[in-house]
Amino acid sequence: MSHEETRSAGDLRKTGLSLKxxxxxxxxxxxxxxxxxxxxxxxxxxxxxxxxxxxxxxxxxxxxxxxxxxxxxxxxxxxxxxxxxxxxxxxxxxxxxxxxxxxxxxxxxxxxxxPLFSNVDVEPIMEQSLEELEVGDVGLVTTAQHMNLFGEMKEWLTERGFDVHTRKGDDRLTHEGQVLGCNYASADIDADQVLYVGGGKFHPLGLAMEHPDKKVVIADPVNNSVSVADTEKFLKQRYATVHKAMDAEKWGVIFCTKIGQGRWDQANEIVENNDNAYLITMDEVTPDRLRNFDMDAFVNTGCPRITTDDGPQFHKPMLTPGEYEIAVGNKPLDELSFDTFHGTW
Amino acid sequence: MSHEETRSAGDLRKTGLSLKxxxxxxxxxxxxxxxxxxxxxxxxxxxxxxxxxxxxxxxxxxxxxxxxxxxxxxxxxxxxxxxxxxxxxxxxxxxxxxxxxxxxxxxxxxxxxxPLFSNVDVEPIMEQSLEELEVGDVGLVTTAQHMNLFGEMKEWLTERGFDVHTRKGDDRLTHEGQVLGCNYASADIDADQVLYVGGGKFHPLGLAMEHPDKKVVIADPVNNSVSVADTEKFLKQRYATVHKAMDAEKWGVIFCTKIGQGRWDQANEIVENNDNAYLITMDEVTPDRLRNFDMDAFVNTGCPRITTDDGPQFHKPMLTPGEYEIAVGNKPLDELSFDTFHGTW
The missing domain is CATH 3.40.50.11840 (Diphthamide synthesis DPH1/DPH2 domain 1)
Incomplete structure (x- = not known):
């Protein structure tokens, strides 16, 4: 029993929730x-x-x-x-x-x-993050669990001479300054640097992929560390996967049945235009479930983070819809970009 | 790729389907x-x-x-x-x-x-199975994939002097003589011995658990072997699990949301009568999904074969509804029996 509890507590620590x-x-x-x-x-x-x-x-x-x-x-x-x-x-x-x-x-x-908010104090780590930021224009984003402190964060930066840019993003996002693993529309702001305040690297890595021209500074109050998002390893992996998939004949096109993860038009369009593409529907997209299918590669129109973060665990290359277009030759390699999810259901 | 194909082929072999x-x-x-x-x-x-x-x-x-x-x-x-x-x-x-x-x-x-029928020839293995059978009354059962030969099997036994007893079972079953992993009503016949013709031990083990007073002879045309179902290991494991669960305080009661695996009344009744029981709903019942819940034991009102066959893989004791009644003291230990599933949806 203590084993499981430790495990769960560990998971919570990573999200910053255990501090409450x-x-x-x-x-x-x-x-x-x-x-x-x-x-x-x-x-x-x-x-x-x-x-x-x-x-x-x-x-x-x-x-x-x-x-x-x-x-x-x-x-x-x-x-x-x-x-x-x-x-x-x-x-x-x-x-x-x-x-x-x-x-x-x-x-x-x-x-x-x-909502369940973290009660971690964000100011000490924001203080540290100043070393990576240039006073001037800065974007500010965070996750749902730190949203209760967003006003404070903004004020704190303003007091230190920053011109803080924030926006609500699109209708997939509830709050101003909020990011999701699959949506960084709140960082579409007029600044070359963005400060992410929150636990872990999951969100800021996606943010840096989606906005490769911006410097993404991570102020992580949970793990008490400041860093700059580095997408190099991530990008190399994506390019390697796209290259591997270029030889694929049979494509499994995944339509995710989870309420907020369905992109039917995208999945349908791929199948409509490729006689060697097969539409596969499922809720949880896992390596086990796909192993039984005799395909050479997969395109996942569901959660993009399963593709990019869990991709290497699948037995065949797993691509985002944009990466698929590159692999089949519809788009040039330099158009590789992060797959984001817009709208609701 | 060859790895996966071998794996799948292996799975098929076990079901007898690869022979076609x-x-x-x-x-x-x-x-x-x-x-x-x-x-x-x-x-x-x-x-x-x-x-x-x-x-x-x-x-x-x-x-x-x-x-x-x-x-x-x-x-x-x-x-x-x-x-x-x-x-x-x-x-x-x-x-x-x-x-x-x-x-x-x-x-x-x-x-x-x-339906997809196996094309394996069953007569050679039925011939072998005669060594384990006494001429006289015998029950005959098989699975859906050998159903196309059921008439032949029956005739073959009759020709050899057997009085073959068959029945359709209840409305969960389509065919006369058919068994499911969760339902052996077709073996409720007036004979002390039952011949199971089909691949694997999954079905005959359930059958022997459900009908402990009958000798269950397995004629497996897929693996070309004859044996008698032995439930001892199975039973010991069930008793051990029930004993472990006797100390449990917090119970997770699983209601399975799969269309043909839901037993709401049973799940509801347990929760109604035990303040330390919590109703958990899910489709796939897996060790991973239950690990996050802080429970001392689980009762699975869904597929009984997950409980009995996969039980040891769960981090906490996993019981059938009948076993739960024993563990909490509502029934004596000697009432332990196989959990079968009746009706449809």
């Missing part, structure tokens, strides 16, 4: 209870991201104490990696559906989104 | 084409069991040659382990949905079931 003590988390149970009463709900569905699933029984206990005895609480056991990844089975079969830990990708009366 | 040459398989493309024309279908969905997924591109090619150019063929990439396991996402979003390799669990106008 249990007692100070706000699961907004009152909001849930109100919705249950209002709708006279019989079933309540709860969905947690992977790193928070171990808290599910505790939240369910607290909730059940507040709810009528005959209210049934369902916990989603499906993997969950973002607000793009709602458990639609549970959502459609419960009267109140609560999604924890991600900001809304699309507002809906049927979904209660409960 | 590609050219002699009958995918019943005409039936599919007729349905497409009749319904003026724009989208056709194809679902194959794991061992047959590598044939999907070939079947799609053959089908596309017969269909109008603008008909879109979707191949399900979800894991598939039976007719209980229809890809409802694809089914609901295509005009014609074809499920290969399993017999219908429930007939529906929207589903075309295409």
């Amino acid at each position: 003590h249990d007692r100070t988390w706000d699961y907004e149970l009152d909001r849930i209870v109100d919705a249950v009463e209002e709708r006279d709900a019989e079933k309540v569905g709860l969905q947690f991201p992977e790193g928070l699933k171990r808290r599910a029984p505790m939240v369910a206990d607290d909730l059940r104490e507040l709810l009528p005895d005959d209210t049934r609480v369902l916990i989603s056991g499906q993997p969950c990696y973002g607000a793009c990844d709602l458990d639609t089975y549970v959502m459609r079969r419960t009267d109140v559906f609560v999604h924890f830990g991600h900001s809304p990708m699309k507002e809906s009366e049927n979904i209660i989104y409960v | 040459h590609d050219r002699t398989w009958d995918y019943e493309l005409d039936r599919i084409v007729d349905a497409v024309e009749e319904r003026d279908a724009e989208k056709v969905g194809l679902q194959f069991p794991e061992g047959l997924k590598r044939r999907a591109p070939m079947v799609a090619d053959d089908l596309r040659e017969l269909l109008p150019d603008d008909t879109r063929v979707l191949i399900s990439g979800q894991p598939c382990y039976g007719a209980c396991d229809l890809d409802t996402y694809v089914m609901r979003r295509t005009d014609v949905f074809v499920h290969f390799g399993h017999s219908p669990m429930k007939e529906s106008e929207n589903i075309i079931y295409v």
